[in-house]
Amino acid sequence: MRTMLKLLCLVLLLPVAAAAETWRIDPSRTAISVTVSYIGEGRIAVRFPSYEAALRFDPDRLDATQARITLDASRAETGLSPVDLIVRGQDYLHAARFPGIRFEMDRLTQTGPSDAVIDGQVTIRGVTQPLRLDAKVVRYRPDAARATDREIAFRLTGQVDRNDFGMVAARDTIAPGLPVLIDLVLVPK
Amino acid sequence: MSVWNTTDGWGWLARLFHWVMALMIFAMIGFGFYMSGLDDLIAKFELVQTHKSVGFTVFVLALLRIVWRLVQRRTPALPETMPRWQVMASHVSHVGLYALMLFIPLTGWLMSSASPLNDEGAYPFRVPNMVFGLFEMPDPFQSGDKDLSALFHTMHETGVKLLIALLLVHVAAALKHAIVDRDAILRRMVRGR
Ligand code: HEM
Ligand code: HEM
Numbered sequence: 001m002r003t004m005l006k007l008l009c010l011v012l013l014l015p016v017a018a019a020a021e022t023w024r025i026d027p028s029r030t031a032i033s034v035t036v037s038y039i040g041e042g043r044i045a046v047r048f049p050s051y052e053a054a055l056r057f058d059p060d061r062l063d064a065t066q067a068r069i070t071l072d073a074s075r076a077e078t079g080l081s082p083v084d085l086i087v088r089g090q091d092y093l094h095a096a097r098f099p100g101i102r103f104e105m106d107r108l109t110q111t112g113p114s115d116a117v118i119d120g121q122v123t124i125r126g127v128t129q130p131l132r133l134d135a136k137v138v139r140y141r142p143d144a145a146r147a148t149d150r151e152i153a154f155r156l157t158g159q160v161d162r163n164d165f166g167m168v169a170a171r172d173t174i175a176p177g178l179p180v181l182i183d184l185v186l187v188p189k
Numbered sequence: 190m191s192v193w194n195t196t197d198g199w200g201w202l203a204r205l206f207h208w209v210m211a212l213m214i215f216a217m218i219g220f221g222f223y224m225s226g227l228d229d230l231i232a233k234f235e236l237v238q239t240h241k242s243v244g245f246t247v248f249v250l251a252l253l254r255i256v257w258r259l260v261q262r263r264t265p266a267l268p269e270t271m272p273r274w275q276v277m278a279s280h281v282s283h284v285g286l287y288a289l290m291l292f293i294p295l296t297g298w299l300m301s302s303a304s305p306l307n308d309e310g311a312y313p314f315r316v317p318n319m320v321f322g323l324f325e326m327p328d329p330f331q332s333g334d335k336d337l338s339a340l341f342h343t344m345h346e347t348g349v350k351l352l353i354a355l356l357l358v359h360v361a362a363a364l365k366h367a368i369v370d371r372d373a374i375l376r377r378m379v380r381g382r
Contacts, residue, residue: 042228042229042233043229080231080234082314083314170313
């Protein structure tokens with residue numbers, strides 16, 4: 001009987017423990033990129049491996065999510081160093097003057113069992129514009145595949161228009177729309 | 190195993206040239222089409238640079254191979270039973286293959302050096318025609334011209350298409366000699382005699 005009671009207490013306490021859990025970004029599996037399209041030629045993915053994020057996230061209270069992330073523009077990379085210099089240079093990110101690309105989240109609205117929209121403000125080259133990201137939960141563990149790990153993986157997609165931020169070089173060769181792709185993996189702290 | 194060709198077989202150097210270059214050229218054709226269709230421009234850039242280096246090597250090997258072919262008095266004779274038109278076709282197609290082994294890399298080089306991207310101070314950055322990162326190919330066009338480069342590109346591609354057509358005939362003929370005629374033609378290019 002005493003053991004039963006103990007067990008019951010434990011089960012009742014569990015959700016509390018889970019709720020108190022806070023989450024952090026797993027940098028080794030998180031990838032942030034935008035795609036630059038050369039009209040009629042192909043595309044170049046610009047990745048942002050370096051960033052700082054502040055996050056308050058609770059799977060049971062999604063609407064209370066808070067997030068802020070600052071990407072290090074001087075570390076933007078494409079895989080080819082002469083192209084990196086152009087991307088970071090004054091025609092585009094102008095990292096020497098505007099070292100951070102900031103996204104500040106205003107609200108998260110759940111739109112389906114594993115879908116949400118995130119509205120916020122993005123600041124590039126010192127210009128702030130609204131940005132909406134579509135969020136999809138692509139993995140929620142523990143699941144059938146892995147019963148022990150706790151993790152939540154999101155895919156966030158959206159688009160910024162480079163003209164809105166004063167990146168107006170090479171208008172006839174580079175498309176204005178820059179699709180944003182964020183593969184975000186959260187693990188407990 | 191002689192390095193020299195004889196009247197009934199190819200020396201090892203001629204065979205080495207033939208098969209090493211055959212491999213390189215097949216690979217260049219396959220990779221060439223693959224890379225030119227790539228959407229990822231960074232991956233494409235790296236592959237095109239490698240393509241230029243290997244293509245340059247093919248060009249140099251082709252020159253050496255032709256010199257080696259010309260300095261020898263003897264070459265394997267064709268079977269006397271072969272119809273005249275086939276003898277003619279064989280000579281013409283071989284000359285065509287040698288010509289394309291020079292024409293294709295040459296137009297590739299001209300296309301790349303005529304491109305404005307190859308110019309000093311090019312925007313967004315200058316693309317040099319390096320050979321395996323060791324040295325740069327000569328640049329006959331100090332200031333590039335997009336249309337001229339496109340013209341050489343068309344010639345490069347047309348050369349490749351002609352080569353593919355000729356090679357289909359070439360390989361089919363080699364197989365016909367081996368399987369139907371059961372003569373020594375394929376064997377002497379593989380084993381020497
Ligand atoms: C054996 C020699 C070579 C072969 C078989 C070969 C074959 C090909 C093929 C099949 C293509 C794709 C079709 C096309 O886009 O035209 C191609 C494209 C190209 N080749 Fe070559 N090539 C050779 C040598 C060279 C050399 C020596 C260079 C330069 C120095 C070169 C530069 C190029 C370039 C720049 C492209 C166009 C890539 C693009 O923008 O789509 N090639 N080649
Ligand atoms: C599977 C592929 C190939 C096969 C089975 C093949 C077979 C042969 C054979 C049997 C010969 C000897 C003809 C003779 O003894 O009179 C020959 C000669 C020749 N092959 Fe190929 N070949 C192949 C690929 C290529 C390629 C890719 C090239 C170059 C583009 C090439 C260029 C030549 C040339 C130029 C000769 C003439 C040699 C001379 O008389 O100087 N071959 N080939």
